[in-house]
Amino acid sequence: MIRYAITGARFGGAVDFIQVRAKELSGSALTRLTWDILDAAAPGVRVLVNDRADIAIACGCAGVHLRGDSISPVEIRRIAPKRFVISVSCHSIDDVLRADAEGADLALLAPIFASPGKGEPLGLDYLAEATHAARIPVLALGGVTFENAAQCVAAGARGVAGIRLFAP
Numbered sequence: 001m002i003r004y005a006i007t008g009a010r011f012g013g014a015v016d017f018i019q020v021r022a023k024e025l026s027g028s029a030l031t032r033l034t035w036d037i038l039d040a041a042a043p044g045v046r047v048l049v050n051d052r053a054d055i056a057i058a059c060g061c062a063g064v065h066l067r068g069d070s071i072s073p074v075e076i077r078r079i080a081p082k083r084f085v086i087s088v089s090c091h092s093i094d095d096v097l098r099a100d101a102e103g104a105d106l107a108l109l110a111p112i113f114a115s116p117g118k119g120e121p122l123g124l125d126y127l128a129e130a131t132h133a134a135r136i137p138v139l140a141l142g143g144v145t146f147e148n149a150a151q152c153v154a155a156g157a158r159g160v161a162g163i164r165l166f167a168p
Contacts, residue, residue, distance in 0.1 A: 015042070016159070019065045019087075021050035034059045048087060053080065063087065063105070068095055073103040087139075091119075093130045100136045107134060108161050111142025112152060118142050124155045131156030 018041055020034050034055055038047050046062030049055050053064040053076050063085025073086045087106035088099035096107045109130050111118040131138045137158035144160045152160050
C-alpha cells in the first residue's frame with residue numbers, strides 16, 4: 001500500500017510526499033519497492049518509508065513516517081542525515097504536541113472525517129485546535145476527499161494526506 005500526502009496551504013493537487021506503507025513486506029522486499037518508487041517518483045516528490053528509518057536511510061529517502069507508538073523522533077535524529085524528514089501519526093492534540101516536542105517535522109492528525117475502521121472522526125474544529133497548538137505543520141488525514149480538502153486547509157492544516165483520495 002502506498003499513501004500519498006499533499007502538503008502546502010494551497011491545495012492544488014501537487015504531491016509533495018509519497019509515503020511507502022507496506023507492513024506485510026519483508027525488509028528486502030520493502031527495500032526493492034522503495035527503490036522502485038524512488039525511481040518512478042516525479043522530480044521534487046519526496047519519499048518517506050513507513051516506520052522503517054533504516055530502509056529510508058539506506059535507500060536515500062527524504063525521511064520516515066512513524067506510527068504514534070513507534071520509536072521517538074529524538075532517537076531517529078541521532079542516526080539520520082541532516083534534513084531527514086520525520087512525520088508522525090497522531091490521533092489527539094496531545095499526540096501532536098508530543099510529536100512536536102520530540103522533534104518531528106510533520107504531524108498527520110486522523111481521522112478528521114469518517115473513515116472505515118479508523119474510529120470516531122475528530123472534526124474540523126478539533127483540527128483547528130491542533131494546528132493552533134503545534135509549532136510543526138499538521139496534515140489532515142482520514143476521510144479526506146477532493147471536496148473537503150479545502151475545508152481542512154481553511155481550518156489550519158498545512159495540507160492533507162490520504163490513500164483513497166488518490167485511488168482511481
